[in-house]
Amino acid sequence: QKEVEQNSGPLSVPEGAIASLNCTYSDRGSQSFFWYRQYSGKSPELIMSIYSNGDKEDGRFTAQLNKASQYVSLLIRDSQPSDSATYLCAVNLGGGADGLTFGKGTHLIIQP
Amino acid sequence: DTGVSQNPRHKITKRGQNVTFRCDPISEHNRLYWYRQTLGQGPEFLTYFQNEAQLEKSRLLSDRFSAERPKGSFSTLEIQRTEQGDSAMYLCASSLVGATYNSPLHFGNGTRLTVT
Numbered sequence: 001q002k003e004v005e006q007n008s009g010p011l012s013v014p015e016g017a018i019a020s021l022n023c024t025y026s027d028r029g030s031q032s033f034f035w036y037r038q039y040s041g042k043s044p045e046l047i048m049s050i051y052s053n054g055d056k057e058d059g060r061f062t063a064q065l066n067k068a069s070q071y072v073s074l075l076i077r078d079s080q081p082s083d084s085a086t087y088l089c090a091v092n093l094g095g096g097a098d099g100l101t102f103g104k105g106t107h108l109i110i111q112p
Numbered sequence: 113d114t115g116v117s118q119n120p121r122h123k124i125t126k127r128g129q130n131v132t133f134r135c136d137p138i139s140e141h142n143r144l145y146w147y148r149q150t151l152g153q154g155p156e157f158l159t160y161f162q163n164e165a166q167l168e169k170s171r172l173l174s175d176r177f178s179a180e181r182p183k184g185s186f187s188t189l190e191i192q193r194t195e196q197g198d199s200a201m202y203l204c205a206s207s208l209v210g211a212t213y214n215s216p217l218h219f220g221n222g223t224r225l226t227v228t
Contacts, residue, residue: 008152099157100157
């Protein structure tokens with residue numbers, strides 16, 4: 001069973017602090033990793049993608065990938081109330097497989 | 113707007129009725145995906161198309177579900193003899209090629225189905 005695991009939360013972070021969201025995946029063949037943000041009642045929107053070990057930064061967001069530990073994380077710096085949402089980790093298995101396998105998502109609350 | 117478009121946005125139907133949803137992908141995208149999402153869960157893969165060919169179907173896709181993409185452009189998802197357990201958000205997504213880091217999935221706004 002190929003799985004993507006996330007802590008469902010809620011994760012409560014004060015405004016202006018760093019929010020750290022974590023995700024583990026079971027299949028070592030996984031090649032591409034994505035973070036989506038989903039507001040209540042809305043569809044997922046892509047925040048970042050990463051495929052190589054290390055960090056990738058985009059504005060206030062940093063994705064971190066460690067394939068040896070099968071671990072991917074998302075850091076949100078200077079958290080804003082508008083960052084309050086569910087964050088979905090998604091994994092592409094590669095090797096001819098298609099589509100994405102999603103975790104259940106982490107509900108993030110930024111406290112003003 | 114050149115994003116993924118889904119219709120209708122909401123559908124309420126009685127148990128046993130048939131429903132059909134439509135998805136218009138981003139025009140240059142070859143891949144089209146259907147997902148289902150229930151409250152508190154991440155999206156679950158149902159099926160995907162490369163152009164008009166349906167290449168993979170999930171075990172979640174019972175024989176009451178059928179999807180088509182007849183001309184490799186828009187797609188329809190039909191649910192026959194709906195059951196209350198079919199109540200969910202049905203999400204369509206498209207991508208240029210497979211879901212790689214440089215060809216991510218872009219989602220439509222979804223169709224929320226309520227079966228009474």
